[in-house]
Amino acid sequence: MRYLLTITILCFVFAAYAQTITPAQAKDYAGKQVTVCGKIDGLHMNKINVYLDFGGINPNQQFVVVITGKVIRRDQALMPFKDVWELKGKTVCVSGKIVPAKTEQKAYLVLSSMDLLKLQ
Numbered sequence: 001m002r003y004l005l006t007i008t009i010l011c012f013v014f015a016a017y018a019q020t021i022t023p024a025q026a027k028d029y030a031g032k033q034v035t036v037c038g039k040i041d042g043l044h045m046n047k048i049n050v051y052l053d054f055g056g057i058n059p060n061q062q063f064v065v066v067i068t069g070k071v072i073r074r075d076q077a078l079m080p081f082k083d084v085w086e087l088k089g090k091t092v093c094v095s096g097k098i099v100p101a102k103t104e105q106k107a108y109l110v111l112s113s114m115d116l117l118k119l120q
Contacts, residue, residue, distance in 0.1 A: 022037070041056055042061065072084075096109045
């Protein structure tokens with residue numbers, strides 16, 4: 001019985017990431033765990049974070065993935081690239097919880113682990 005319960009819980013966890021959406025749809029999935037697949041149109045950074053722009057270039061992008069410096073340092077071995085600038089123009093899928101941005105036409109996702117970013 002315990003085994004069946006564990007399997008059921010795992011199915012629900014994986015189902016949460018099963019839905020794949022486009023960057024343009026991200027704003028409609030605020031608060032939900034999804035996978036977003038699309039082309040990285042732009043990339044910018046500050047002293048701490050890296051920002052991947054989808055559906056346009058900053059400040060007109062539809063969706064942004066934030067990779068914190070903490071995640072980059074912690075997960076360096078999991079990165080599917082040597083330099084973050086290699087990602088510009090690539091198609092990737094990222095999984096996590098969608099957060100609404102202050103403007104109603106945008107959304108973002110803070111990447112919690114580099115293994116949730118997959119090159120396509």
